[in-house]
Amino acid sequence: MTRAFDEMNGGGSGAIRDSYRTLAAWLENAPADLLQARSRQAELFFRRMGVTFAVYGDEESNERLIPFDVVPRIIGADEWSGLEKGLKQRVTAINAFLKDIYGAQECIKAGIVPADLILTNPHYRPEMQGRRPPGDVWCHISGVDLVRTGEDGFYVLEDNCRTPSGVSYMLENREMMMRLFPDLFAEHAVRPVEIYTDMLLRSLQASAPAGAGADPTIVVLTPGPFNSAYYEHSFLADKLGVELVQGTDLFVNDDTVFMRTTEGPKRVDVIYRRIDDDFIDPLTFMPNSTVGVPGLMSAYFAGRVTLANAIGTGVADDKAVYTYMPEIIRFFTGEDAILQNVPTWRCREADALKEVLDKLPELVVKEVGGSGGYGMLVGPTSTKAEIEAFRAKLIADPDDFIAQPTLSLSTAPTLNGGALSPRHVDLRPFVLSSPAGVRVAPGGLTRVALKEGSLVVNSSQGGGTKDTWVLDN
């Protein structure tokens, strides 16, 4: 395999890329064991703060620290402004798409997306047909996963439109880096990512239902401490200065949501919910859910509470719908997509399936409903037996899969046993939408595949994180 594009060293000419010049010089002069010492310090801090991540299906290490790499990933001002435009365009289109799917369905009538793909999609919620959330905003919070293959080659790997997580790592990583490397910050003009929580608060306030008043009551709704992202839920509530609640802390009366407080019930206007659609209201969705709020959907339908994100947004981040995103963006914005999709075979189409089966060992195959790196095949790093087992699954249910070429993800210098080595990275920026507009926090979560050669960056699969620096002009 040819060497991947490196964020610091570029495409192989050997010249350090502009945005990395200062860092490269600093690294050159840093004492040999400095990085390792800081790295150990970081781990200690994180452990003390209790920043953990529970991995499903891993009984041994229920609460694990996500490895943190102290070498920042740097994005230049011009690079970022291109990304930012592309992200805003994409999320604007996704909101318009959701409004349309649950409204007039013009994009189905125009043949942009097949009706059955949408209407029989498990994440399409028929209950939402004909509903309009305040300001027609559906995806208040989106996380868009980007990968890079070259100087100008950014691709969207997937959209996360339900309850994207990871933003707490973006914020914690920055705090940690400022503590560990104040000198490095002094030498760089790094844009502040910590404004994210303020942006989020304003965004949620602007999304409140009509009649909520100037100071709407906002809460973060969590399934509880057993959820893998509970730490993030409590972190965000704390930073936003709002209550962290569980389903049992809320109740619905007269189509209005209330929170129990020591001073009696208090009306709730906006719920930043980190509970999936299926579990959010046992009287409308899964009846055995104990983490939801009975009757919540009645208040929602009556327009008396905002749910962020809206119910039914999962249909926009479905991996099969993803393949139509370039057409969706053109249809709703009238422009070509600024950020490209990874070329994708839809295995539901017979010709595509044949091609995929022919080159299975070279491809990445993903389950359309899967997430977190589960249920996928990375051809080049799989054994013959694994590939054959996957082939059988693929033939049995082709509709459930998409396939993509194995991209040569960019690498970034990463601390590894005392020395720096290139490791593959991706980037998840967070995009906020409200009736007041679409905004992107200047930064994101850089995930890094710590195993040499590995392309899987998911934390559940042994990935780590880095601080992401967006430079100012």
Place this chain on the structure above:
Amino acid sequence: MRIRIDHSTRYAYARPARFIVQMLRLTPRSCEGQQVRDWRIETDVDARLRRGEDAFGNVVHSLYTERPTDALTIRVTGEVATVNTGGVVRRGQAERLSPIVFLRETPMTKPDAAIDDFARSIPEGATLGRMHALMGALKQDVAFEVGSTSASHTAAEAFAQKRGVCQDHAQIFIASARRMGVPARYVSGHLSRQDGQHDQDAAHAWAEAWVENLGWVGFDPANGISPTEHYVRVAVGLDARGATPIRGTSYGGGHETLTVALNVRPVQQTQQQLQSRGWP
């Protein structure tokens, strides 16, 4: 004909429930085959009712009690004038949902291998004929037996034991029809029985399938016929869960005991009354 319905559902709680929230799908709407008149919902304790409509077109009331409650009775009464449309449902208003939505699999109607085989055993042909064949085969294969299943039984579970009640027949029909590529949905409602049995233990349920050029057509596989003027449609859904007459929860009530009293009977009417209402 005119059908009078008196339907009471009583919840008794082990301890007084501080608060009760319920979603009621108890109110039928008018469509070509049925005209709803004098429909009322009453509760025997103070409660707020908010009327809304869901995406399936059902009238939904949310019910909230006002004070601690030992027992709650929800009573609906009313009269519906019906005509026989041969099971064809022509709605008075546009449907919000495309028929394609009713090809969705749900946990209650997910077909297993046995239902797959059963669906495959129905001969090819025009949709209407196939749906009648499916209904006939189902009535043959699955015995009607009160108490053989519970409300949480899935289509596959009921089909495996070859016994069930109207809910199971309807859900197996739906699972099979969807497997055959025909959109199908669940209907909860009432049946005015012709054997003089006006007092009934439970409400009725059947299915509707989407037939090109006809629209939604009803099939009652428990009785092996398409609905007639003896049927009153109340709510539709993707499965039994979606069309459940009452879904609710109580805070602090503990174990609840449910009792249903249902009386469905034809109303005698004079020729003059019929004519004044413009019915044939």
